[in-house]
Amino acid sequence: MKKGALILVGVVLIAGILYWSFADRDYQWPIAEHMPRPEVPADNQMTAAKVALGRRLFYDTRLSVGGATSCATCHIQALAFTDGKARAIGATGEVHPRGSMSLVNIAYASRLTWANPLLEHLEDQALTPMFGDNPIEMGMGGREDILIEILRTDEVYTSALPRVFPNDADPYSILNAVRAIAAFVRSIVSFNSSYDRFAAGESTAMTASAARGMDLFFSERLECFHCHGGFNFTDSTTHENSRIDRVGFHNTGLYNVGENGAYPSDNTGLYDMTGERRDMGRFRAPSLRNVGVTAPYMHDGSIATLEEVVAHYERGGRLISQGRTAGDGKRSPYKSEFIKGFELTEEERDDLIAFLLALTDEGVLKDPFLSDPFLKDH
Amino acid sequence: MHPHLAIILLVANLCAACGEPALQVQIPFEARFSTESISCDEQGDIMLTDLRFYVSDIQLTDTTGRAHKFDLDRDDIWQQPNLALLDLENGRGECVNGTSEVNNVLRGTITQGEYSALSFTLGVPFESNHGDPLLATAPLDDAAMHWHWRGGYKFLRTGVRDSDDSFWLHLGSTGCEGTLQNITGCKAPNRVSVELRDFVPGRDMVVVDLAELLAGDTLSDKISTDCSSGPAEENCVYAFKALGIDHATGRADGEQRVFSSALSP
Numbered sequence: 001m002k003k004g005a006l007i008l009v010g011v012v013l014i015a016g017i018l019y020w021s022f023a024d025r026d027y028q029w030p031i032a033e034h035m036p037r038p039e040v041p042a043d044n045q046m047t048a049a050k051v052a053l054g055r056r057l058f059y060d061t062r063l064s065v066g067g068a069t070s071c072a073t074c075h076i077q078a079l080a081f082t083d084g085k086a087r088a089i090g091a092t093g094e095v096h097p098r099g100s101m102s103l104v105n106i107a108y109a110s111r112l113t114w115a116n117p118l119l120e121h122l123e124d125q126a127l128t129p130m131f132g133d134n135p136i137e138m139g140m141g142g143r144e145d146i147l148i149e150i151l152r153t154d155e156v157y158t159s160a161l162p163r164v165f166p167n168d169a170d171p172y173s174i175l176n177a178v179r180a181i182a183a184f185v186r187s188i189v190s191f192n193s194s195y196d197r198f199a200a201g202e203s204t205a206m207t208a209s210a211a212r213g214m215d216l217f218f219s220e221r222l223e224c225f226h227c228h229g230g231f232n233f234t235d236s237t238t239h240e241n242s243r244i245d246r247v248g249f250h251n252t253g254l255y256n257v258g259e260n261g262a263y264p265s266d267n268t269g270l271y272d273m274t275g276e277r278r279d280m281g282r283f284r285a286p287s288l289r290n291v292g293v294t295a296p297y298m299h300d301g302s303i304a305t306l307e308e309v310v311a312h313y314e315r316g317g318r319l320i321s322q323g324r325t326a327g328d329g330k331r332s333p334y335k336s337e338f339i340k341g342f343e344l345t346e347e348e349r350d351d352l353i354a355f356l357l358a359l360t361d362e363g364v365l366k367d368p369f370l371s372d373p374f375l376k377d378h
Numbered sequence: 379m380h381p382h383l384a385i386i387l388l389v390a391n392l393c394a395a396c397g398e399p400a401l402q403v404q405i406p407f408e409a410r411f412s413t414e415s416i417s418c419d420e421q422g423d424i425m426l427t428d429l430r431f432y433v434s435d436i437q438l439t440d441t442t443g444r445a446h447k448f449d450l451d452r453d454d455i456w457q458q459p460n461l462a463l464l465d466l467e468n469g470r471g472e473c474v475n476g477t478s479e480v481n482n483v484l485r486g487t488i489t490q491g492e493y494s495a496l497s498f499t500l501g502v503p504f505e506s507n508h509g510d511p512l513l514a515t516a517p518l519d520d521a522a523m524h525w526h527w528r529g530g531y532k533f534l535r536t537g538v539r540d541s542d543d544s545f546w547l548h549l550g551s552t553g554c555e556g557t558l559q560n561i562t563g564c565k566a567p568n569r570v571s572v573e574l575r576d577f578v579p580g581r582d583m584v585v586v587d588l589a590e591l592l593a594g595d596t597l598s599d600k601i602s603t604d605c606s607s608g609p610a611e612e613n614c615v616y617a618f619k620a621l622g623i624d625h626a627t628g629r630a631d632g633e634q635r636v637f638s639s640a641l642s643p
Contacts, residue, residue, distance in 0.1 A: 121559075130521075132527060133522070271609060273528075
């Protein structure tokens, strides 16, 4: 009897340890085995419960001044988590200098936002839209108490936070809210476009036109892949096995104000962070995944369509003939050496665009695990 | 606490007490626009829209010319021993997004003596400027003062407006290198060194004159201007100059004109 009780205790103990360790690692990345996993900060490991909590916070409009704006206001799932606007608009109506970036596969980005070399982790980045006031995005600066109050009183949060952060004496912190949001955003991964299926051997997944466009995209003639290369179509990519910090910021000849290489003063790119003249107009190359649904394009949304984007690179820089931003970007002294210009036939242009459209993963745009959980309440 | 540590601390406290008794000192601050005091909500031609700033490395110089460290009282809201947040806005009137709490006095201790000058740094010391704000202790836990974008804190955030024009300034280190949580240095530190050569504690206060700060702008062109310390921002040049900083380098360049001493009322 005593022996039996001992064995029982042992079994319960082992089961408990197993459950405990698996509960901590129960998150499954929804990607194929051969794909590298994103790098996750040691103090914010992924769990299914944390991702679910972060999803609700991501869609919670109470986390903004005025109560009508959530992260999802500027990051709409159907638009690959962009907002369709040239430049984002904050909770108080203030217009951001730059456009909302896609969050798909942002877990693989070695740096975040358009041109901030300091921002490496989503946990740090989240603080800018939440609390920043230049421009005001969600406008919660100075309203931390209100945030904490929501965490402490909302039934879903009071049930989830202690479970997700069981080691915290007080789990109702902005830090934990930010960690959960970051975990959810990291879970927005996608490698199931027509291109991915084609690359995996499904030869009918892409049209012949898109396949020709792919060859053009990866050619030395067009040079697209130098900045938009790799599995995530950007050179600023990292993952759990990365050993080198790969970050790319590029001037694409979009502006050449006053013919001295300047960009409009509210959007100087990397220069705003470093103060080095050579960094004028250098922005991070965004991933081209789902580029078919993320118009308008460029950091300031100043190009409306993919056709015009291709035309910009064909010319090797943009000519603005009049107005305050006048200048020929083609002659910018800071332009990337890969923006040399090229000539395409009509058919080649169509092929290239067909390839870019084949980078859209319809699945991630509709994945119910990434959708607004509040919609179910109504 | 480890018992040995407690004993050491106790002994240290006893020894601090066995020398000369420390002098309790308060250093008041007042916001002005030229000669007039300025506030968020008392009607005037020029209204305050914000005025919050960090000061550190506070020293009083005695009449023999020797500088002594001014130890701030720790209060878990505004002050750490070497860093204080001054908040001269009250969240009312034009100070939207401000706080109702005001802190316009530095409170601390200094060795007994006769003092005639005050110096401090406007800014957060580098060692404290780049940590995680969500883990920081007061007064560095204020999200309104943290500058996530530039990887540190806003040393000074202030602004004024009249009926149809405005100016605001966010001052902080720029050109920082490394990544957040691992910042290795900043090319433009943008810290302001303030020396008030005629300042008697107990008699005088520190005046912050915002007219000096934007004397280069004038609130008369009806174009709202602002400066967030960026290298491309021409609006920063004059304001930085008034703070004794060269906008191009972020280093000291001449004497600041914004802070001065005056008799306490």
